[in-house]
Amino acid sequence: MKLLQVNSVCGYGSTGRIAADLARAAKKDGFLCKIAYGRGTAPDDCDTIRIGSEIGVNLHGVLSRISDKHGFYSTQATRAFLKEADAFSPDLIHLHNIHGYYVNIELLFEWLQSQNKPVVWTLHDCWAFTGHCAHFDRIGCEKWKTGCHTCPQKGEYPASMVFDRSAWNYAQKKRLFTSLENLTIVTPSAWLGSLASQSFFKDTPVRVIENGIDLSVFHPVHDAPLSLPKGKKIVLGVASVWTKQKGFDDLIALSELLDDSFSVVIVGVTQAQKDALPERVIGITRTNNAHELAALYTAAHAFVNPTYEDTFPTTNLEALACGTPVITYRTGGSPESIDDTCGMVIEQGNVKALADAVQSAAFSTEACVSRGKLYDKNERFLEYLSLYHELLA
Structure with a gap:
């Protein structure tokens, strides 16, 4: 069985560590694993595919800041990655963060549709079902429920300094992300799961699998020297x-x-x-x-x-x-x-x-x-x- 994961980073940051640790666990379970990633470096023990380059990431970011079409660049990098993915021929694809200026989501989802393989997508934020932002809780925006437009957070990640294409983005995401018949959404909290079920993912199965931590590391520790104020x-x-x-x-x-x-x-x-x-x-x-x-x-x-x-x-x-x-x-x-x-x-x-x-x-x-x-x-x-x-x- 072959597992392909896709994430913006591999081995560092919360999502990168999850992807790398999950690959290690799947490998022990008999899977042959690859992780495709777009930024930074990856651990030596992970079999990886680098999508594009830092120059490509920077160019994607600059174009997104002008056009507000984040996720619709990195065309050549994505095509090269999908050739490697074809050669690997995964039995299951697990998506994590596909935002982050490194992959073309239209090409990616057209490829996923052609594969007709099970797809798991762990949402680590709300970006997948909005026309622009990754979080809207702070401002109480609910446009994502019916269709984004006139985004009040155009200047927030993934920031656009010129155009507001939140309505176009929303329509394209809805078209692409609901095109898969074998997609399962996973969220790390019941809160995010509830939001996903109210979005255009309402007809997609949603599971909650909470984030975890390494209990061999995080437990009461009293032997490390710390420079903290005494008696406070x-x-x-x-x-x-x-x-x-x-x-x-x-x-x-x-x-x-x-x-x-x-x-x-x-x-x-x-x-x-x-x-x-x-x-x-x-x-x-x-x-x-x-x-x-x-x-x-x-x-x-x-x-x-x-x-x-x-x-x-x-x-x-x-x-x-x-x-x-x-x-x-x-x-x-x-x-x-x-x-x-x-x-x-x-x-x-x-x-x-x-x-x-x-x-x-x-x-x-x-x-x-x-x-x-x-x-x-x-x-x-x-x-x-x-x-x-x-x-x-």
């Missing part, structure tokens, strides 16, 4: 990229509402963000040391995730598995990993309530760890493998 209760925020949408400004505002017994630590900031932080906030640039990250989670009094746009954040799962309660906004699928034994959910933008929750947080390490153990990535991969066998049967 650590309020931790972690993200790969900090933006206003991720709640960066809200964490700064939170630090001003907490008394001196607390210290806010933000992991994943750029050097420029770190230099601009107020004195009472500690910034740590992105760390690739998972053991050190687990130790930071373990040392925290609370993990705060004031995100305004999220599907099912793995940072919540990592914090729980390390024994730390999670306080998050009622955003997307972020609350789904939390119950009243291990965290609290706050309405978006209510920083005062966020501060009150931090100061009153009193959850047992055991309860948090127990909740975190529900998200073992190996069990999630078994769910995917079960779906593969079901579709191939």
